[in-house]
């Protein structure tokens with residue numbers, strides 16, 4: 001493992017911060033850009049008090065405070081009561097369309113809708129893997145979204161998204177989820193096409209160069225604008241790091257607002273009309289905690305989640321949550337002191353998705369020197385990285401003050417530190433954000449786990465992400481939270497479990513439950529595989545021409561629908577059966593024979609084939625597609641330039 005190299009790869013803050021002030025003068029041309037954008041698309045909720053800078057605000061009557069984990073928050077409970085009802089109509093529609101022979105889905109859902117507890121509780125989890133994961137995951141979400149054109153036609157799975165209670169993302173998957181919610185729960189189709197012909201997801205002009213708006217915003221102005229935003233946070237007295245820059249820069253590609261929407265906060269999603277009326281699923285992002293003095297992220301690392309209400313951890317180490325809107329306030333006694341200030345605006349959407357994807361900090365710095373017009377301070381930062389990466393212990397995403405200072409000091413590794421360091425959620429190998437969704441009190445029945453990890457030599461998944469979560473469930477840090485058994489990577493490849501959808505944990509009787517334990521969700525594993533396009537772009541490939549972007553999204557859509565049912569005409573039915581499975585069991589309803597056939601076909605039956613697998617080089621699944629078309633920089637090319645540093649990268653390149 002080369003993880004250590006990554007953990008130490010940040011630069012001295014002084015180096016980053018000192019020259020920033022230089023670029024803080026106003027930039028008139030940018031203001032034109034703002035007006036232009038504002039007219040195009042009005043959006044909800046840029047509600048931070050002072051742009052990107054956090055700021056003190058009057059405290060609400062009930063002082064914000066930490067809470068003990070072990071249940072969902074009161075706000076989530078109240079929201080869920082609305083959401084579960086909102087899923088009834090879309091679920092009825094979807095399950096009816098899925099046409100399970102001999103099963104009256106409408107009557108069944110009507111019967112279980114009242115008590116709610118028997119209603120299927122569906123979650124979708126989108127893995128990390130940079131832009132590849134954003135696009136492939138986006139293809140799945142587009143297929144599941146009834147608003148996508150064609151998604152509710154025969155062979156489609158449209159409506160699954162509207163039937164879902166949770167939508168979790170990690171790293172590149174977190175960019176997808178954030179982009180959807182920061183744009184008023186826009187559809188992937190609209191993010192791709194734009195509302196008025198100008199798409200939001202413009203990845204042909206990469207993050208180093210900045211948005212392609214000739215005459216409006218050039219590379220130096222773009223970086224100056226990013227730098228100015230980050231400087232405002234520093235000037236307000238908050239620590240800044242590369243995660244701030246990276247998150248702000250990405251926002252220009254993900255958030256359809258002037259200057260990448262510096263005032264958009266994660267907590268503001270809770271105020272969004274669609275979300276607050278529970279007409280969307282509940283978004284969650286994931287990051288890992290780093291224990292002080294350690295650089296290795298392992299399965300023992302504390303997993304943190306971010307949702308519109310809270311940030312914190314279910315793990316027995318931290319076992320607590322802070323109100324996300326007031327991050328950076330002083331919670332050192334569990335509650336903001338009577339003379340203390342309430343801080344708002346720290347939970348910038350970009351800082352949250354930047355935290356979840358902090359692996360890309362180093363990528364940003366490595367590549368930046370190749371681009372003209374990048375300000376010197378960032379170039380120096382890049383050089384600083386190369387010189388110092390081995391002995392530096394700078395942190396990747398800092399949360400200062402640590403919201404959990406003094407909290408659970410017996411078990412919380414960071415309880416005594418003013419600074420909490422968080423890193424990319426995939427660094428513990430759990431590259432699919434399953435952790436928040438398997439917590440027993442969330443009562444999730446089924447997780448559609450979209451895996452765009454680059455595990456194999458050709459950047460396809462091999463089940464490592466799922467297995468990491470299974471392995472973790474067997475260790476003390478899981479505190480008894482179960483996960484379906486998952487085999488080794490060779491079995492995945494040898495039995496083709498990574499080249500087609502596979503269900504894990506189908507048979508709930510196969511779990512031996514101890515006191516206080518409950519059966520985990522059924523996991524529908526949806527691995528990235530080539531249906532119509534080689535969607536195995538390398539993790540650090542920053543540039544996607546529109547046709548390539550569209551082809552990867554389309555391929556993700558074909559994965560999700562099994563080529564609109566051309567690979568398996570029963571696929572829509574099988575998705576419906578997976579969604580229903582645990583609910584049927586709870587209500588003692590006989591399993592329709594069509595579902596039994598699905599389970600025979602898609603459930604992993606426990607067989608192993610652990611002999612060393614041959615090189616995994618999958619062929620296109622849809623007939624009529626020929627030839628290699630990836631056009632992506634190959635892994636080898638990606639490794640070419642950076643010498644020693646890249647050696648350290650290799651380990652991670654195959655994972656995320």
Ligand SMILES: *[C@@H]1O[C@H](CO)[C@@H](O)[C@H](O)[C@H]1NC(C)=O
Pocket residue numbers: 042043044184274
């Ligand atoms: C957000 O989306 C909803 C549903 O499409 C729409 O009714 C509402 O007007 C949108 N809000 C904004 C501010 O664009």
Ligand SMILES: *[C@@H]1O[C@H](CO)[C@@H](O)[C@H](O)[C@H]1NC(C)=O
Pocket residue numbers: 149150151153558563564566622
């Ligand atoms: C599947 O359906 C979508 C949406 O209608 C369409 O764009 C796509 O071409 C179809 N793919 C196949 C393989 O039929």
Ligand SMILES: *[C@@H]1O[C@H](CO)[C@@H](O)[C@H](O)[C@H]1NC(C)=O
Pocket residue numbers: 298299300476
């Ligand atoms: C995790 O912690 C346990 C003790 O709580 C220890 O036995 C185990 O080796 C650790 N695992 C890793 C991967 O560090």
Ligand SMILES: *[C@@H]1O[C@H](CO)[C@@H](O)[C@H](O)[C@H]1NC(C)=O
Pocket residue numbers: 070314315316317319479480516517
């Ligand atoms: C661990 O699990 C037990 C039993 O489910 C629960 O009562 C306890 O609160 C959990 N403790 C922690 C610290 O997670």
Ligand SMILES: *[C@@H]1O[C@H](CO)[C@@H](O)[C@H](O)[C@H]1NC(C)=O
Pocket residue numbers: 330331332333335336337340
């Ligand atoms: C935070 O609040 C505690 C009391 O709850 C106080 O002792 C401490 O000095 C405060 N810290 C800061 C940095 O204001």
Ligand SMILES: *[C@@H]1O[C@H](CO)[C@@H](O)[C@H](O)[C@H]1NC(C)=O
Pocket residue numbers: 454455456457462464489490493613654655
């Ligand atoms: C499977 O994935 C892991 C983690 O990405 C990687 O280290 C391993 O080499 C892969 N094995 C195979 C056979 O693809």
Ligand SMILES: *[C@@H]1O[C@H](CO)[C@@H](O)[C@H](O)[C@H]1NC(C)=O
Pocket residue numbers: 484485505510511604605606
């Ligand atoms: C059933 O449980 C056993 C014991 O945990 C496990 O080894 C086996 O893989 C499980 N079978 C399936 C199909 O999950």
Ligand SMILES: *[C@@H]1O[C@H](CO)[C@@H](O)[C@H](O)[C@H]1NC(C)=O
Pocket residue numbers: 457458459534536537538616617618619628630632633634635
């Ligand atoms: C993508 O996958 C194909 C088929 O497995 C392989 O031939 C190609 O080299 C891969 N491309 C990259 C960039 O890994």
Ligand SMILES: *[C@@H]1O[C@H](CO)[C@@H](O)[C@H](O)[C@H]1NC(C)=O
Pocket residue numbers: 206208366367370540542633637638639640641642646
């Ligand atoms: C970024 O770095 C990677 C890995 O070193 C390399 O493959 C890629 O071409 C670089 N991109 C740019 C825009 O310089």
